[in-house]
Structure formats: C-alpha cells, structure tokens
Amino acid sequence: MNKRFFHATCLMMGAVVFWQGTAFGMIAGKVVDSNGEVIAGAKVLHVPAEGHMTFSSSREYESESKLAEVMSDEGGTFAFTDDAVGGALLVLSEKGYASTSLDGKAVEDIVLTLLPWSRIEGEVTLPAYFNAERRVMVTSLIEPKYLPFVPSTVIEYRKDLYWNQAGPVDFSIEQVPGGDQVGVLLMDVRKDISSGVGVSPGLILMSKGIEVKPGETMVIDFVRQGPTVSGRFVDDEGKPLPTDWIVAQGMIFPDLGWNALSPPMPSSAGEMSREDKIVWMKQWLTSSEGKAWEAKYFEARHASRDFSYDSNTGVFRSYNLKPGDYMLLVSMTTPQQYMSRQMTANLEYRFTVNKTDSQLNEVELGDVRVKVVKTFGVGSQAPDFEVKTFDDKTIKLSDFRGKYVLIDFWATWCGPCLRETPNMKKTWDTFGKRDDFTIIALSLDPDIDAPRKYADTKGLTYHQGFLGQSGSSSVADDYQVRGIPSIWLIGPDGKIVAKDLRGSQIYDTVERMLNQ
Structure with a gap:
C-alpha cells in the first residue's frame, strides 16, 4: 500500500515544508546577518506555491518547479518584479542561509536574517556489505516540521557523501543548515536494481536524528548498536522464491501502529479547507498530544531500517536493530514489471528483538512466507469482497x-x-x-x-x-x-x-x- 510507503518516505527523508499562501503586490525585502548588517550578493530564490526544490550548499540546488532568482544589492535589498505570489523564499550565501513562508505575511518589507552554516563530522566503523559503495546522507527539517494532508511548497536540504574505502572512514560535511531534527543516514549503495541484491538506491544501515545549532560543529559516529536480523523469504507453500524476483519497496519500522505515525485529524476534516487544515495542524502540534506524537514520529523515523536481499538465496538481512517490536513491510516484483508497478508478492510481518538478543551478532527469523499476488488486469475476474x-x-x-x-x-x-x-x-x-x-x-x-x-x-x-x-x-x-x-x-x-x-x-x- 502506498500509504504505508508514504510514511516510510516521511520517516527516512526530511523536508522543509511551507504551505501555500496568497501574496499581493511585489515581493521585496532585505537580507541581513545576525547582527543586522546588510548582506550584498546573496542569492534569493522564490519557490512557487506547491513547488519543490532541493539544495545542498550555498551554490548547489535543483528544482522540479520554475524558480525566480534575484541577488541582493549593496544595500542588501531585493525585489521580484514578476507575478510571484505565495510559496516561500530561500536565501543562500557563503555566510549562511534563511527561509520564510509567504503565507499570511507582508511581502513588500521582508527582513531575512541569515543563520550561519553548521558542520557535521564523524567516523564510520561499521563494515560495508556486498562490497557496496558507502554513502552518508544528511537531510534537514526546519519549519514547520510536519503538516500532512495539505498541498505544500517544499524546500529540502540534502547532502550526499560517497566513498569506496572498506575500512573505518572519517567524514565531514560543510554548509549544513541547523535544526533540532537533522537526519544523518549511513547507507550502502547498490545502484542496479536488477541485480537482485540490496535495495535501490541504498541499504540504510543506521539513521540518527540530531540537533545541530547554527554555526556549530556536530560530531556523530556510526558504530554497532545491535545485532543483524536475518531470515529467508519463501512463498505461501514454503518453497523458494523465483530468482528474478526483487524487492521493489521494503522497510522495517518500529511497530508503533499506523495511528502513531499518522497525526489524527478532526472528524470534520473532509469539510475543511486547506487553510483550515493548516491552522488546525499548527495548533495541534503545540498541544501536549501533538508534542507526544511528534516525539514518537521522530523516534520511529530514526529507528527504521532498510534491509538487503539476495534473490539467489532468498536471504534478507537488516543491521543494527535495537531491542523492540518491529514490522517488516515488503512488496516484490520482477525487473520487467517494476516500471509498471505490478507486484508479484507482498508481506506484512511482525517480530521482536529482545534485550538478550542485542548481545548477539545475529538473530535468525527463519523462513518468512510472503503472500504471492495473483496477476490480473483488464479482462481478468475481479476479486469478490x-x-x-x-x-x-x-x-x-x-x-x-x-x-x-x-x-x-x-x-x-x-x-x-x-x-x-x-x-x-x-x-x-x-x-x-x-x-x-x-x-x-x-x-x-x-x-x-x-x-x-x-x-x-x-x-x-x-x-x-x-x-x-x-x-x-x-x-x-x-x-x-x-x-x-x-x-x-x-x-x-x-x-x-x-x-x-x-x-x-x-x-x-x-x-x-x-x-x-
């Protein structure tokens, strides 16, 4: 089900989300630093309402939407003279970054104050699996952290660092925006999905949520935290799966129940406008119930794991699972059916890693049966229900x-x-x-x-x-x-x-x- 994997995506990928508003007249303002000094030569980007862009430094960014771009002048001022309305602004400079939603704000006198870039460094001591390329990915959530169910303008920070060295590695990533939930993921990358080994675009070994204060350096080390959990996928009758089956979608989540990962909406949600949903969600996130949900959400986000899969043997493995209850979700297909989203099998499987298991190198789950899906389409008999x-x-x-x-x-x-x-x-x-x-x-x-x-x-x-x-x-x-x-x-x-x-x-x- 896509809703499940929608939550999986939300768990593993951070995004800066701004909600569509209406702005009237020219969008104009000034860029300053934390001391109020004007900043000349800063790049100011307007992301349109419901647009999506990703940046990785003061110079590197890409967008699925058409961006308007201006530079701040000697007085730090900027102005967009086109029909730009709503959406959000992002400022990028060697000295820092700033962002703001245009929803409900005056747009002709905006003051954007740069926050200084942060830095993340650390050491990786976990071994690489399948001789894969090693990857550290950093994502950042700024504000608001999570507002579901409404159209959005998305600005996402994402930085990837790759290397092929097998042994321990020191790494550092510059120009990271600060925040209280910066996600740092360690992955082993297999780019060829048809190989049947690994999960494209990578096997997530560990994920951590950390607070990074603007202008500071955060040290984070990736070391072993728990055992390897392994098993073998078999069909409904306990027979080995065909070797051309691959994992199209799959992840291991803490078994908190889907309601824990989905913030509740009021019973009147179906009648509410987008603006009403935004107001409701912002208010709810400040409540004790909303804060408790948010804590569980981020806990689940960084406790989730990918897994490797070898189609030749049917064996799957996931690494560094702390003690707790987990749910394994899998959808399988063939390389030929992958692009058409046709599935051959799926699985929802629950298991527990006990405290005593955490001292072991490996926990064996044995044979795990997947549900083989009967392929059908136009002209096929519809399943009764x-x-x-x-x-x-x-x-x-x-x-x-x-x-x-x-x-x-x-x-x-x-x-x-x-x-x-x-x-x-x-x-x-x-x-x-x-x-x-x-x-x-x-x-x-x-x-x-x-x-x-x-x-x-x-x-x-x-x-x-x-x-x-x-x-x-x-x-x-x-x-x-x-x-x-x-x-x-x-x-x-x-x-x-x-x-x-x-x-x-x-x-x-x-x-x-x-x-x-």
Missing part, C-alpha cells in the same frame, strides 16, 4: 452481478481522492437510476466518522463501504492498490473493464460501456 457499509449493512461485489460496478478506493486524508468527488457525483447523478449500474466507494480512513460525514455533506448517496486504514482489510491488497484514488469499472460478468480511471475518464468510460 464483502464489506460493512456506513449504516452497518453488509454488501458483496457478487451481489451486483449483472450490473456495471464502479469501485472507488479513497480516503478523506487523500487530496487527489477528494478532487475526484465531482467526477464521481456527476457519474452517479447521471447513471445512478439505471438498473444496470451502481457505485461502491471503499474508504481507507482510520475511523468511519470522517468518511461518513464527508459523504453526507457532499450528498454521495451511492454505496459507501468502510475498509479501515491500511492493513485492516485485505480488499485493497487483493486489488493490488498501490496508491489512491484507485478507481475500477467491473462488468456485468464480474470481469475488470477498466482500472486507474481519473478525471473525465470516469464519466466517459461509464457512459461508453452503458451505451454500447
């Missing part, structure tokens, strides 16, 4: 044999899902009274109140089923859902007519099939 509806009734897909059935996997926390609501409603309002058509929506929300209220508010009168959060039901896995919304059309004979429908395709496909 039975779900509870919002009004506590039970419905089955097979109950509607003889009709076209539009199935929508969705959730109120999923922005793209909510953007499909007008298309789903238009389709239902047009064809819902026909005897040969119906819709079944399947919610993946963690609780039933939010989707029920959303459906009532929006007047969605078609069948509303509740699956619960990822892992609570096998239906989404049976349909190989890797991300939502996931919208399918099933024919009267129970076979798949279309999948991955979005936008106008939803209405157009239903209309075409009903009128053929």
